[in-house]
Amino acid sequence: MNDSQFFHLVTEKYIAAALGAGGVPVLIPALGETVAPQEWLARVDGLLLTGSPSNIEPQRYGGMPVDGDFNDAQRDATTLPLIRAAIDAGVPLLGICRGFQEINVAFGGSLNPALHDSPGLLDHREPKGAADVRYGPAHPVTLVPGGLLHRLIGEDELRVNSLHKQGIATLGRGLVAEAHAPDGLIEAFRVADADFAVAVQWHPEWRFADNPASRALFAAFGAACRRQQARHDQPGRRPA
Numbered sequence: 001m002n003d004s005q006f007f008h009l010v011t012e013k014y015i016a017a018a019l020g021a022g023g024v025p026v027l028i029p030a031l032g033e034t035v036a037p038q039e040w041l042a043r044v045d046g047l048l049l050t051g052s053p054s055n056i057e058p059q060r061y062g063g064m065p066v067d068g069d070f071n072d073a074q075r076d077a078t079t080l081p082l083i084r085a086a087i088d089a090g091v092p093l094l095g096i097c098r099g100f101q102e103i104n105v106a107f108g109g110s111l112n113p114a115l116h117d118s119p120g121l122l123d124h125r126e127p128k129g130a131a132d133v134r135y136g137p138a139h140p141v142t143l144v145p146g147g148l149l150h151r152l153i154g155e156d157e158l159r160v161n162s163l164h165k166q167g168i169a170t171l172g173r174g175l176v177a178e179a180h181a182p183d184g185l186i187e188a189f190r191v192a193d194a195d196f197a198v199a200v201q202w203h204p205e206w207r208f209a210d211n212p213a214s215r216a217l218f219a220a221f222g223a224a225c226r227r228q229q230a231r232h233d234q235p236g237r238r239p240a
């Protein structure tokens, strides 16, 4: 008998953005090793790695446990192997906030556990207030000239929201920076050799339909998922 009272959930803004990208969203529960990554990858055409208030366990990237930290070991045990398997299978990825941090860690990168305690870095935590305030524009990011996001969005700079206390300390091998905050923090990257594997530290899913840059990002993710769907539908396709 399982009498667990835990919920596996996702905020509706992610579901709305996945629908807006042309997808049929399905929530993958945090089951860790109970279901092999290949089982999920045979059933989906893309992975949207969402934000969450929880942190990645620091031992996943060589860090020290922090007293009182809200970690989610079950999610780590699900997403980190899934990310590696998705890249091997050519499944498109879009990582947001915690999802951005997860892709970095899956590629061997590390995180700064508290940006606001690091001299020279901005405080990237959300302001207090209603959702409009918390998800409101917080700082600019500069897109790397000629990078994927720069070409997709067609702007040199964006104003983005900011709801994270952690951030990239070292970028994982095989990842390429795509955007920086004014303090130099990497705010977006792509996986160098992937068809589409992009991650952003901000929240483009928040009112994505009202924001041309967010629309462009989700449209590109949707198009990559449809390319993967076409590969799925081909006889003799590459197994996940």
Ligand SMILES: N[C@@H](CCC(=O)NCCCC(=O)O)C(=O)O
Binding pocket: 011, 050, 051, 052, 053, 054, 055, 056, 096, 097, 098, 099, 163, 164, 165, 166, 167, 203
């Ligand atoms: N551990 C991270 C998580 C930040 C994050 O994903 N925040 C999103 C919160 C809710 C949402 O999905 O909108 C950190 O604090 O750095």
